[in-house]
Amino acid sequence: MTLDLIKGNIAIAQAAFDAGCNSYFAYPITPQSEIGEYLGAIMPKANRVYVCAESEIASINMCIGSAATGGTPMTSSSSCAISLMQEGLSYACAQELPIVVASVMRAGPGLGNIYPSQADYNQAVKGGGNGDYNIIVLAPGNVQECIDYTHRAFYLAKKYRNPVFILSDGLIGQMMEPAEFTKYPYEDIDNSDWILSGAKGREPRIIRSLSETGEMHHERVKKLFQKYKTIEENEVLYKEYFTDDADIIVVSFGSLSRNVKGAVKKCREQGIKVGAFRPVTLYPFPSKKLYELSKTAKKFIVAEMNMGQMINDVKVAVKGADVDFIGRSAGDWLDIDEIVDCVKESAGGIYANI
């Protein structure tokens, strides 16, 4: 294994290339512009499509045009600009199109701040588009995972014909750490039976979301939700750290999980039985596993770099178990000691002498 020092954004870009992304459409925004800059250098040389779109509305719709006609598209963006893509994402879900979106979070609402943040959990997981739909969301916690989950994003997008988000943030996006560009590990998925390729020797195909009647529409959405059920049964990913005997479990996602791990180590040294749980797929959410853990853990703490978004999914999952929260919207990442202090405070009710 040869490790290189790689920046998170570059990891996503090269991994997308290696996953067979044949068309990239995007508009610049900090803190993810390196993805477009990197691909701008390598895509044209490899005879692949690269368009500097005029807006994020255009880029998501170019992705739709590519995906519907057999392409393997990706776009990347951040926060306020991902907001502009919501209509297109809703169409892409309804039309069942494989599109990968790298969302590198900065602070919001509004123009917010270019500082890293995790405040677009709801935007990715709950979606801002109209209608009943789900987007698969993978949240990498380090640069190697940016590579691995970008590969996986392309695989899942094609396997389920659904948009997939890589939900990164400005911290992993901008930092460098040792990682390896592994080979794309998944099989190819045949799309010849549904893409628009020209009605030659067959009936014409229509890709659309409109239904003529309410009944037809209900059937269409029901079919989508059968697919989501399969995704929920088969694609949940999470990471655990000392959860076996934990009284308190800190739940966090993405890059903040690194500090949570550090805090767990520190607490353990002080005799507090703490564990960490990290959903990797934010949709499908590892609710079942969290519920299982709620039978042995006495308390959960959700740590997020936002004002409390994933906490709602955790609360639903643990069905009434105690859930505390630590978070802030942007700026300095919650550090290990802050998390340790929060754990100690929460532990007050459990351990008599802390």
Next chain:
Amino acid sequence: MQIYKIPESLRKDTNFTFCAGCGHGVAIRSLCECIDELNLREKALAMVGVGCSAFLYHFLNIDSLECPHGRATAEAAGAKRVNPDKFVFTYQGDGDFAAIGLTESFYAGIRGENITTICINNNNYGMTGGQMGPTTLIGQVTTTTPYGRSAELNGYPLKIAEHIAMLEGTAFSARVSLDSVPNIIKAKEAIKKACEVQVKKLGFGFVEILSSCPTNWRMTPYEANEHIREKVVKEFPLGIFKNILEK
């Protein structure tokens, strides 16, 4: 002798569902004849806008994608870039193309996307019941301009084809009308050129078609065509504004 039949590019088993006197049916038929004559049907990909044109895919014997309102040229660009050998066209209303989708539409010309666009100019948002749109005439009564479109309040009608012609990447831009048989013949010639520039990989091919909307104009089909001749062409003169085939 010439035998007139349903173009191969139209489905045999469907009837148009447009209002009586609406220009969409004539426009679609003319487009389909051009696609047949240029032998493009089997590699054609239709990018269908939202509006009265949204039902286009019911009529076409061509693979079709339903695009969000205004975004058809962006979706066409995505499709054409990954499939440079396919014939990719959009079919949009004037509201779709020139109001909500103006940015995407202009960029098709600015980047010289090698696609073909047919834009139906019927002076209103037809599908939603005849509200004021980008091409509504000054003084025209619509459901949202009950006292007539006023320039002070609503600005001016947009001359789409002239603007598209100004863009460097546009290969062909014309405005035609469907109000009479000679004009329908000219319309088809223009559509064919807008298709040909794509086949020859010359850039963006665009045709704006003046099309009557008797239902929303509150006119008979006959009156509507008269209205096009008397009023609409004064604001929107017919002509070819750019044609690099003849440069």
